[in-house]
Amino acid sequence: MSTKQSESVSAESIDSQSAASIHLENLGKTFDTKEGTEEVFSGIDLDIEPGTFVCLLGKSGSGKSTMLNIVSNVLEPTEGRVVFRNRDGSEDVNLGHVFQSPRLLPWNTCVQNIEYVHENNPDYEDSHAKRYLDLVGLKNHYNKYPTQLSGGQQQRVGIARALSIDPGVLLMDEPFSNLDEITAEGLREELVRVWQKLDKTVFFVTHDMTEAIQLSDRILMLGKGRIYGDLENPLDRPRELDSNEFLEFRQKAIRLFHSIED
Amino acid sequence: MATSDKTAIRGIRLPSSLTARIFGILVGLAAWMLLAAVFPNNLMPFPLETLGLAWGLVESGVAWRHLGATLWRTLWGFVGSMILGTAIGVLMGVNNYSRRFFTPYVVIGLSIPAIAWAAVTTLIFGFTLMGPVGATVLTTFPYIAINVWKGVESIENDLVDMSKAFDITRPRMLARLIIPSAAPFLFSGFRFGLAISWKIVTIAEIFAASSGVGYKLMQTYQLYQFETAWAWAILFIIVILIVEYGFVKPLERRVFEYRRDADFALLG
Numbered sequence: 001m002s003t004k005q006s007e008s009v010s011a012e013s014i015d016s017q018s019a020a021s022i023h024l025e026n027l028g029k030t031f032d033t034k035e036g037t038e039e040v041f042s043g044i045d046l047d048i049e050p051g052t053f054v055c056l057l058g059k060s061g062s063g064k065s066t067m068l069n070i071v072s073n074v075l076e077p078t079e080g081r082v083v084f085r086n087r088d089g090s091e092d093v094n095l096g097h098v099f100q101s102p103r104l105l106p107w108n109t110c111v112q113n114i115e116y117v118h119e120n121n122p123d124y125e126d127s128h129a130k131r132y133l134d135l136v137g138l139k140n141h142y143n144k145y146p147t148q149l150s151g152g153q154q155q156r157v158g159i160a161r162a163l164s165i166d167p168g169v170l171l172m173d174e175p176f177s178n179l180d181e182i183t184a185e186g187l188r189e190e191l192v193r194v195w196q197k198l199d200k201t202v203f204f205v206t207h208d209m210t211e212a213i214q215l216s217d218r219i220l221m222l223g224k225g226r227i228y229g230d231l232e233n234p235l236d237r238p239r240e241l242d243s244n245e246f247l248e249f250r251q252k253a254i255r256l257f258h259s260i261e262d
Numbered sequence: 263m264a265t266s267d268k269t270a271i272r273g274i275r276l277p278s279s280l281t282a283r284i285f286g287i288l289v290g291l292a293a294w295m296l297l298a299a300v301f302p303n304n305l306m307p308f309p310l311e312t313l314g315l316a317w318g319l320v321e322s323g324v325a326w327r328h329l330g331a332t333l334w335r336t337l338w339g340f341v342g343s344m345i346l347g348t349a350i351g352v353l354m355g356v357n358n359y360s361r362r363f364f365t366p367y368v369v370i371g372l373s374i375p376a377i378a379w380a381a382v383t384t385l386i387f388g389f390t391l392m393g394p395v396g397a398t399v400l401t402t403f404p405y406i407a408i409n410v411w412k413g414v415e416s417i418e419n420d421l422v423d424m425s426k427a428f429d430i431t432r433p434r435m436l437a438r439l440i441i442p443s444a445a446p447f448l449f450s451g452f453r454f455g456l457a458i459s460w461k462i463v464t465i466a467e468i469f470a471a472s473s474g475v476g477y478k479l480m481q482t483y484q485l486y487q488f489e490t491a492w493a494w495a496i497l498f499i500i501v502i503l504i505v506e507y508g509f510v511k512p513l514e515r516r517v518f519e520y521r522r523d524a525d526f527a528l529l530g
């Protein structure tokens with residue numbers, strides 16, 4: 001499956017803006033609720049190198065989505081700030097968003113769904129959308145409506161849409177968690193392949209350790225309001241899920257993951 | 263599923279949708295003929311006689327004048343109630359203040375009979391276009407407002423968030439997300455509004471006009487020309503069918519092309 005799709009990709013025809021770095025500076029978030037205030041996290045300092053594939057891992061309710069939403073500019077932080085920086089030092093960085101559900105307009109085709117997010121791009125042409133659909137292996141589906149696609153294909157359109165605005169940073173919140181494992185597995189391979197072709201920083205939220213190890217260069221663990229684990233991923237790519245190195249690193253990561261109590 | 267050839271209900275195999283439709287029409291005609299046989303001929307003529315009379319009205323040109331007048335009033339009544347109903351429905355959908363403000367008007371509006379409005383608008387506007395049109399707008403707009411309100415409320419927050427994340431401006435969100443999302447509700451408001459506009463215009467014409475199908479129905483009735491009243495009714499039904507199948511259905515098909523399997527396709 002993945003080899004067939006690789007053939008259909010014309011990544012050379014895509015010129016990509018280079019990846020940006022992400023800097024969280026003393027970041028904190030507190031929610032005001034009826035039961036009082038709830039601090040999700042505070043004082044978080046983090047620098048992510050351009051081009052890194054980072055996975056943010058944490059248990060349910062640890063604040064992963066909250067952090068991603070702040071990085072995405074959907075939520076305001078209570079304290080601190082997020083800065084993005086291009087390799088040339090400028091701070092004007094495009095952000096690409098992939099959500100847990102595909103969030104496609106049901107009355108628009110794949111191409112139209114991509115066109116939708118190019119409001120400020122006077123040079124947009126449908127061939128642009130098609131190049132990105134090719135990139136994620138949807139060559140024969142340009143004019144299909146979302147209901148005519150499988151869940152995995154819909155999520156691919158979501159990824160193509162995010163990549164099509166040529167983001168310096170790609171933000172993904174558990175994008176594969178609603179898919180069956182086989183489909184998710186295929187999409188992970190695709191995502192790594194695409195990421196290796198285009199120079200992008202990826203900030204990927206998951207609660208699945210295997211997924212994090214398979215995808216990432218660096219694993220951040222969020223819990224008790226802070227980043228308590230920060231691991232470099234030593235594994236070479238492509239990664240074999242049943243290799244000894246993989247299993248060994250996974251053991252180590254899981255031990256660290258469970259090192260804080262609920 | 264609208265095109266499935268055989269639908270089985272409790273083991274009885276029903277024929278395809280076309281035959282079902284023809285069958286339905288035949289049953290109606292048979293019932294008509296039965297009634298025509300029972301009642302005196304000048305009260306209840308047979309279908310063919312009625313069609314003959316209707317054709318006579320068309321040939322003499324009388325039909326065009328009165329059907330035209332009714333169509334014209336229906337058009338304005340419908341357009342007016344769509345504008346008023348959509349505006350109020352959108353306001354009710356987007357904020358709580360206007361929802362609370364308009365709710366009593368809509369609820370009361372739903373319960374006032376068309377004939378009451380017709381009496382009021384005739385008193386105010388006399389025998390002008392505004393008489394029947396005003397009655398139609400006032401009777402119909404609450405139905406449209408409710409549909410539009412539901413439509414605006416049904417818009418998925420996830421898609422709004424997605425649009426914000428991609429920095430989509432409000433006008434584009436309106437055109438590409440809000441309106442298409444509310445379209446099924448807008449459309450059922452549209453369809454319902456059109457259906458009741460006809461009825462209300464004809465009722466209003468009974469005493470607020472000196473032309474139109476409603477006026478002719480009343481006049482022929484008062485002159486004991488019941489066969490002619492039937493002929494007018496038939497002409498009116500034919501016009502409604504032409505509007506429905508020539509205009510509303512094709513539009514519906516185009517608007518909802520993306521969801522061919524939608525439930526209302528069953529009515530196609």
Ligand SMILES: Nc1ncnc2c1ncn2[C@@H]1O[C@H](COP(=O)(O)OP(=O)(O)OP(=O)(O)O)[C@@H](O)[C@H]1O
Nearest residue numbers: 031033040058059060061062063064065066067207
């Ligand atoms: N809008 C909000 N108002 C109040 N509290 C909130 C809000 N959003 C999130 N929270 C709280 O913040 C905490 C973190 O939530 P968040 O959604 O970020 O967790 P998560 O790590 O993404 O969990 P999951 O894996 O289940 O998605 C939770 O305790 C939640 O109750």
Ligand SMILES: [Mg+2]
Nearest residue numbers: 064065066173
């Ligand atoms: Mg979450």
